[in-house]
Amino acid sequence: MFRFIFNRILQSVVVIFIVVTITFFMVRLAPGDPFSSERRIPDYIQQRILEHYGLDRPAVEQYWRYLQGAAPKRFRPDKLFTEDPLLNAFGIDLGPSYTSARTVNQIIAETFPVSFELGAWALLIAILFGVSAGMTASVFRNTALDYVPMSVAMAGICLPTFVMGPILALIFGVWLGWFNVSGWFVPADRVLPAVTLGLVYAAVIARITRGGMLEILSQDFIRTAQAKGVPYGKIIFKHTLRGGLLPVVTYMGPALAGVISGSFVVETIFQIPGLGRQFVQSAFNRDYFLVLGTVSVYAVLITLANLTVDIVQVILNPRLRFED
Amino acid sequence: MPPLLEVRDLTTYFHTRNGVVRAVDGVSFSLNRGETLGIVGESGSGKSVTCYSMLGLIPMPPGRIEKGSAVFDGATDLLDCPPKVLQSIRGKRISMIFQDPMTSLNPYLRVSTQIMEPLFLHEKGIGKKEALERAIQSLREVGITEPERRVHFYPHEFSGGMRQRVMIAMAMITHPELLIADEPSTALDVTVQAQILELIKERQRANNSAVILITHDLGVVAGMCDRINVMYAGKIVESGTADDIFKRAAHPYTIALKRSIPSLGTKGKPLYTIPGMPPDLSQLIPGDAFALRKGIRSGGKYDHTPPPMVQVSDTHWVRDSDCELPSLEEVLDEC
Numbered sequence: 267m268f269r270f271i272f273n274r275i276l277q278s279v280v281v282i283f284i285v286v287t288i289t290f291f292m293v294r295l296a297p298g299d300p301f302s303s304e305r306r307i308p309d310y311i312q313q314r315i316l317e318h319y320g321l322d323r324p325a326v327e328q329y330w331r332y333l334q335g336a337a338p339k340r341f342r343p344d345k346l347f348t349e350d351p352l353l354n355a356f357g358i359d360l361g362p363s364y365t366s367a368r369t370v371n372q373i374i375a376e377t378f379p380v381s382f383e384l385g386a387w388a389l390l391i392a393i394l395f396g397v398s399a400g401m402t403a404s405v406f407r408n409t410a411l412d413y414v415p416m417s418v419a420m421a422g423i424c425l426p427t428f429v430m431g432p433i434l435a436l437i438f439g440v441w442l443g444w445f446n447v448s449g450w451f452v453p454a455d456r457v458l459p460a461v462t463l464g465l466v467y468a469a470v471i472a473r474i475t476r477g478g479m480l481e482i483l484s485q486d487f488i489r490t491a492q493a494k495g496v497p498y499g500k501i502i503f504k505h506t507l508r509g510g511l512l513p514v515v516t517y518m519g520p521a522l523a524g525v526i527s528g529s530f531v532v533e534t535i536f537q538i539p540g541l542g543r544q545f546v547q548s549a550f551n552r553d554y555f556l557v558l559g560t561v562s563v564y565a566v567l568i569t570l571a572n573l574t575v576d577i578v579q580v581i582l583n584p585r586l587r588f589e590d
Numbered sequence: 591m592p593p594l595l596e597v598r599d600l601t602t603y604f605h606t607r608n609g610v611v612r613a614v615d616g617v618s619f620s621l622n623r624g625e626t627l628g629i630v631g632e633s634g635s636g637k638s639v640t641c642y643s644m645l646g647l648i649p650m651p652p653g654r655i656e657k658g659s660a661v662f663d664g665a666t667d668l669l670d671c672p673p674k675v676l677q678s679i680r681g682k683r684i685s686m687i688f689q690d691p692m693t694s695l696n697p698y699l700r701v702s703t704q705i706m707e708p709l710f711l712h713e714k715g716i717g718k719k720e721a722l723e724r725a726i727q728s729l730r731e732v733g734i735t736e737p738e739r740r741v742h743f744y745p746h747e748f749s750g751g752m753r754q755r756v757m758i759a760m761a762m763i764t765h766p767e768l769l770i771a772d773e774p775s776t777a778l779d780v781t782v783q784a785q786i787l788e789l790i791k792e793r794q795r796a797n798n799s800a801v802i803l804i805t806h807d808l809g810v811v812a813g814m815c816d817r818i819n820v821m822y823a824g825k826i827v828e829s830g831t832a833d834d835i836f837k838r839a840a841h842p843y844t845i846a847l848k849r850s851i852p853s854l855g856t857k858g859k860p861l862y863t864i865p866g867m868p869p870d871l872s873q874l875i876p877g878d879a880f881a882l883r884k885g886i887r888s889g890g891k892y893d894h895t896p897p898p899m900v901q902v903s904d905t906h907w908v909r910d911s912d913c914e915l916p917s918l919e920e921v922l923d924e925c
């Protein structure tokens with residue numbers, strides 16, 4: 267078990283390294299540089315700017331310097347809640363932002379909590395609605411309680427976020443006036459973006475849950491439980507749920523990745539000051555270090571999520587515990 | 591004293607897209623306390639469905655119990671009683687073990703959890719500690735070594751034969767009055783088969799339980815059963831004591847089954863096989879189902895009317911039939 271976790275962490279580090287490397291050279295392949303889109307500036311000033319940021323150096327040298335700055339150098343859990351936790355707690359310096367007076371570290375420290383909160387609400391909605399709808403559908407298979415939620419889920423899967431978002435904003439923001447159409451100020455501002463982001467995944471999770479539950483309910487050991495006199499509720503919650511939810515756990519990795527990329531769209535639609543919006547803007551601005559910084563955060567997040575999923579799976583499924 | 595179980599005219603159909611499958615069609619038998627009843631027949635003859643019907647384990651839909659009764663202990667009709675009552679009987683007074691021990695235990699739960707479950711369900715107020723002790727005890731009784739340690743294992747940590755032992759321990763932990771064993775040894779290898787059957791016999795004696803033993807192997811029931819029901823196409827074709835069936839078999843199907851037991855044939859001679867295939871149960875069969883079998887000659891007496899049960903002796907009934915088995919040479923020629 268511990269060897270398994272250790273191996274997976276090692277793999278994750280390699281994956282993150284590869285992602286950073288590819289991103290580093292890819293952004294540089296895109297035409298233009300951070301300062302070329304600005305108004306014309308005299309060449310000698312342009313030269314000074316490039317020198318200041320080290321952009322006049324060969325790409326490989328820049329890459330090496332970036333890695334040196336970005337590599338974690340220490341771990342001080344007590345400094346996790348300071349102004350710049352990346353630098354203070356881990357010794358990570360993701361470099362300056364070309365379009366802002368702040369460093370990439372500071373921008374991430376400021377915007378990441380917003381995105382994290384949005385993603386957490388969205389996933390919570392997805393899991394709560396998805397699992398309960400899927401379970402209901404499987405328990406009441408081939409009745410209205412199965413057909414209705416599953417049709418809604420199918421519709422939810424088909425509607426992309428950038429359609430769903432404006433529709434919800436129109437209905438609940440403009441017509442009904444229950445929520446603000448955009449912004450991130452009062453607690454109620456969380457509702458529309460989180461629902462927009464979570465609905466698609468709720469729909470997918472509902473379908474996966476239903477399938478997983480039905481699969482387990484058709485197994486021989488359910489008949490054994492019935493023959494023992496186990497009441498129906500216990501058959502569902504004690505004998506079926508664990509195995510039935512395994513596919514959902516597996517899906518949480520891709521779901522998290524999806525919520526992250528969905529947040530680019532949702533944060534833009536609802537004007538939320540999160541990391542996703544920074545990411546989109548930084549790409550347009552050729553803000554190399556900011557692109558790299560946000561990509562790294564996402565890479566770490568997704569690998570962490572997949573690692574957690576793998577571990578939870580092993581815990582839920584005893585048969586996996588002995589395979590290596 | 592009333593019989594422990596009295597089944598009358600049990601009829602279970604499956605209403606599928608391809609028509610009505612008449613899986614069990616008017617089965618009647620009775621069983622006394624402590625007695626062992628064997629149910630024998632080819633695959634698909636309705637042995638399992640007969641027993642699942644009694645415990646409410648038939649998937650509905652597509653299954654439906656059309657008519658009949660199964661009175662348990664002279665008081666409760668298992669086919670027509672409130673779900674709560676049936677639940678309190680299942681796993682407490684009637685236990686069941688299944689054909690495939692690899693899939694019949696829940697792979698996600700520890701063996702301890704599963705073995706103790708009937709105790710928590712049926713013996714209200716039993717403590718965790720006592721339940722665990724009983725679980726360990728019942729594992730010891732089925733011959734599992736180091737039960738204190740292995741009770742906490744997951745099913746996949748046991749071999750097939752060991753899992754069937756666990757199933758037996760789980761079924762017997764509440765000292766049921768009736769144990770239904772649905773082909774308990776079919777999925778196991780030959781050496782383990784005999785051990786499992788021996789174990790069932792032994793646990794039966796210790797608890798003074800009645801047993802219904804389902805099998806498609808007449809050889810298995812020979813040494814174990816007081817009474818034997820032979821089933822064909824959802825109906826009982828012959829019913830009698832072990833002696834009636836083995837010494838005085840009257841129905842051609844029973845005779846064919848007997849002739850196909852390897853150990854009863856003469857050494858060196860090719861083994862008899864029953865020609866043809868069992869009938870398709872989704873077609874209505876108005877007469878003698880055995881007469882429809884390819885390679886069986888019949889005089890046509892029961893082409894359109896169902897053959898009646900005829901009493902041969904006090905203990906022996908047989909379904910009337912004018913079918914004639916082909917000889918061994920004819921069967922071999924067919925191949």
Ligand SMILES: Nc1ncnc2c1ncn2[C@@H]1O[C@H](COP(=O)(O)OP(=O)(O)OP(=O)(O)O)[C@@H](O)[C@H]1O
Binds near residue numbers: 604611636637871
């Ligand atoms: N869920 C179901 N839906 C439709 N038909 C079924 C279903 N379960 C059983 N049957 C049919 O009922 C008939 C009897 O099946 P049953 O399982 O009782 O046979 P069996 O005698 O136990 O055979 P085996 O030795 O293979 O276990 C078969 O023809 C089978 O196709």
Ligand SMILES: [Mg+2]
Binds near residue numbers: 639773
């Ligand atoms: Mg069967």
